[in-house]
Amino acid sequence: MQIYAMDEAVDRVMSSYENFCNLDDHGREEARAKVGNYLETLLSTGQRDADRLIEYGVAYLRELNEGHDPRFTGC
Secondary structure (H helix, E strand, O other): OOHHHHHHHHHHHHHHHHOOOOOOHHHHHHHHHHHHHHHHHHHHOOOOOHHHHHHHHHHHHHHHHHOOOOOOOOO
């Protein structure tokens, strides 16, 4: 995934996540950084399916902020 595509993936994760979780500016910045790092980790393992990356990214944020989500891979 290229840099612009990574930014787009993070934007999609954040948009999806913010539909059901209201974040303040600081929380949004922190979540963007964490999910960006997480998606980079998934990419380094060979995951390339954009839709799956988005799903995992949203699950990851939910895991961090709301507790266990069975879609979270644990990477």
